[in-house]
Amino acid sequence: MTLASPSPAATLADPAAPLLDFRNVAMTFPNGTTALSGVDLVVQRGEFVSVVGPSGCGKSTLLRIASGLESASEGTATVNTDRIGYVFQDATLLPWRDVRSNVELLAELNWQPKRVRTPKAQWAIDLVGLNGFEKHLPKQMSGGMKMRASLARSLTLDPELFLFDEPFGALDEITRERLNDELLKIFVEQKFGGLFITHSVSEAVYLSTKVVVMSGRPGHLVDTFEVPFDMPRDPEIRYTGEFARLVGEVSHALREGHS
Numbered sequence: 060m061t062l063a064s065p066s067p068a069a070t071l072a073d074p075a076a077p078l079l080d081f082r083n084v085a086m087t088f089p090n091g092t093t094a095l096s097g098v099d100l101v102v103q104r105g106e107f108v109s110v111v112g113p114s115g116c117g118k119s120t121l122l123r124i125a126s127g128l129e130s131a132s133e134g135t136a137t138v139n140t141d142r143i144g145y146v147f148q149d150a151t152l153l154p155w156r157d158v159r160s161n162v163e164l165l166a167e168l169n170w171q172p173k174r175v176r177t178p179k180a181q182w183a184i185d186l187v188g189l190n191g192f193e194k195h196l197p198k199q200m201s202g203g204m205k206m207r208a209s210l211a212r213s214l215t216l217d218p219e220l221f222l223f224d225e226p227f228g229a230l231d232e233i234t235r236e237r238l239n240d241e242l243l244k245i246f247v248e249q250k251f252g253g254l255f256i257t258h259s260v261s262e263a264v265y266l267s268t269k270v271v272v273m274s275g276r277p278g279h280l281v282d283t284f285e286v287p288f289d290m291p292r293d294p295e296i297r298y299t300g301e302f303a304r305l306v307g308e309v310s311h312a313l314r315e316g317h318s
């Protein structure tokens with residue numbers, strides 16, 4: 060699903076400030092479960108940060124706090140924009156709407172007039188490679204196409220901060236790699252800040268400018284890796300020794316943080 064944030068925990072107006080700035084963020088739910096503790100995390104404009112960590116360590120909770128859907132129980136969670144895109148693993152398109160009207164949905168809910176939202180939706184449809192499929196219903200689309208439509212729906216709001224909760228987790232390997240390349244192309248063009256949750260270390264390294272590794276619950280950051288490969292990223296980088304080495308280092312940190 061794609062969302063525009065209602066209102067993040069705190070917002071600043073300073074354009075030089077990081078898009079997202081978490082300091083010592085902790086989250087304990089009313090039932091006593093502590094999902095996060097002492098999380099410090101910054102996402103700057105033009106940074107693509109992936110988070111990897113064991114199941115249940117609080118990754119989705121982190122995104123929900125960033126989006127304003129949850130409030131941190133301790134620390135400060137500052138988001139320096141109200142233009143937030145949110146893409147979930149499930150594309151959650153409305154089954155009775157075709158691609159075009161699904162993509163227009165958020166703009167419609169944001170009261171954008173049709174003369175503005177229709178060309179904007181077409182721009183987003185073109186950007187994600189769904190040109191020619193505007194009249195297709197979700198039941199006529201593959202998982203990859205639905206995810207493209209979900210991305211396009213969020214792009215209509217020109218997000219400055221894009222939150223991704225395992226968007227490609229349910230897709231086959233080839234479709235996932237293709238969508239990774241398309242997302243990177245959009246990232247390079249649109250220059251948003253990205254916060255991307257994934258269980259795939261190689262996906263994290265391929266997409267990101269920075270990979271952070273979380274410990275088991277309560278989740279906190281145990282390691283950060285700067286990714287040295289240039290943007291736009293050459294797909295062939297995936298098959299190099301340098302790439303494999305970095306994937307190995309992140310996987311090792313993940314295992315250490317888990318034990």
Ligand SMILES: Nc1ncnc2c1ncn2[C@@H]1O[C@H](COP(=O)(O)OP(=O)(O)OP(=O)(O)O)[C@@H](O)[C@H]1O
Pocket residue numbers: 088089090092093094112113114115116117118119120121276
């Ligand atoms: N609303 C809630 N109330 C109580 N506990 C919750 C709530 N939401 C999440 N939790 C718990 O907080 C912990 C972190 O959940 P979260 O979904 O953030 O983890 P995750 O790292 O995204 O997991 P996964 O990788 O399996 O998707 C889990 O133990 C989960 O059961």
